[in-house]
Structures are given as C-alpha cells and as structure tokens.
Amino acid sequence: MADVLRVAYSQRMGAQGEVVLRPLLSLSLTLDGIAIEATGLLDTGADINVLPYRAGLALGADWKKQPLLATLSGNLAQYEARGVLLSGIIGTFEAVSLVFAWTRAEQVPLILGQVNLFQEFDICFFRAEGVFEVRPKRSHL
C-alpha cells in the first residue's frame, strides 16, 4: 500500500472561459452496501464535509431518518441539511468513516472539509507544482 497519494490539480473552465485549477479528489463513498464514485473539492476553509442531495439519494439514504443539522452558512443557509455517516475510500488507503452535511441543494459540489476529511488525512498542497499529496493520519500508518 502506498504511503502517499500524489494527485494533479484538475483543470476546469471558468465562467469567462479561463482555465482554473482545482484540488479535486476522487473517492468511493459507501452506505449500507451501496457505493458511489465521487469527486470532492478539497476546501480547507470549510468546517464540514457537504454531500449534494442527489449523491445522498444515489447512496440510498433516507432523508427523514437522518438527524437535522443547524443551519449552514453561505449559500447553503437557504437549504435544510441533515447529518449522514458514510464509509469512504481514497486510493488504496483503508476505509474511514466520513460524516457529511447532506444538503437539499442540488448545485453544490461535494465539499471535503475539516470535519472530518482533514481529520482523517494529512493533505499538503503544492499549488506551484499543480499537485497535492494525501496520506492517512499517522495513527492509521
């Protein structure tokens, strides 16, 4: 098993046709035996992970059975959010528990934030080189 996963920034087209680089991370999310492949935006400023509504539905999550969360901030404040606990696998690393604010918002990207993606993995950004590195927190090594 590799100790470090090195990932290139993804190129995206901006609103004005400009090329922008984003730290997007592919991962597998599982709930009760149902798995989906997803791509999340690494957001060091986000307090929490955010799961778009459709992704939760694809995992078979039941909106009414998930606990209601306090109102989120920014554009997400206008949408109700519920907590959902998933299992996540990044690269060849061991599966970890990832908890998400499952929002009714449809347009929001999957966001990977402090609680708890950044608690489980040490991530170093090398923006000048256009790459970032991911490794499990030390207690997982």
Next chain:
Amino acid sequence: MALQELLPELRKLAITEKVQLIEMLTQEVAQQSAVFVAGAVYEVWSPYDSGAAAAQLQKMLDDNKTKQNG
C-alpha cells in the same frame, strides 16, 4: 472616442441619467471581468462558518466510534 472627449458631454447629463449610466457600466464591467458588485449575489458554497453543524457531525462520529468500540 477618448474618455477626455466624452467627459464634457457626460457632465451635461441629468443626475438620474448619470446614475443610469453608472449602473449600466457597472453591470457591463461585472459581466466582462471578475469585479465584485455591491448588491449582486455570488455563489459561495463553502460552509466556512458552520460551527454548530460541525459540532453535531463530530458528535455523530464520536457516538459511532463509541458504538463500534463498545
């Protein structure tokens, strides 16, 4: 036409027309560049100040860990 040539003509406009012109140009600039405009709505999805929800999610994780260990 250069701005210096336009200015004398623009100064002849009524105040309401000047305001209209400012708003129109502000909108155009905003559409053509990355300038932020007061009163406009911008998408900021990042939940950067969601401490209460973060505490709730952290409790879900801790409870799950306790359940698995117990």
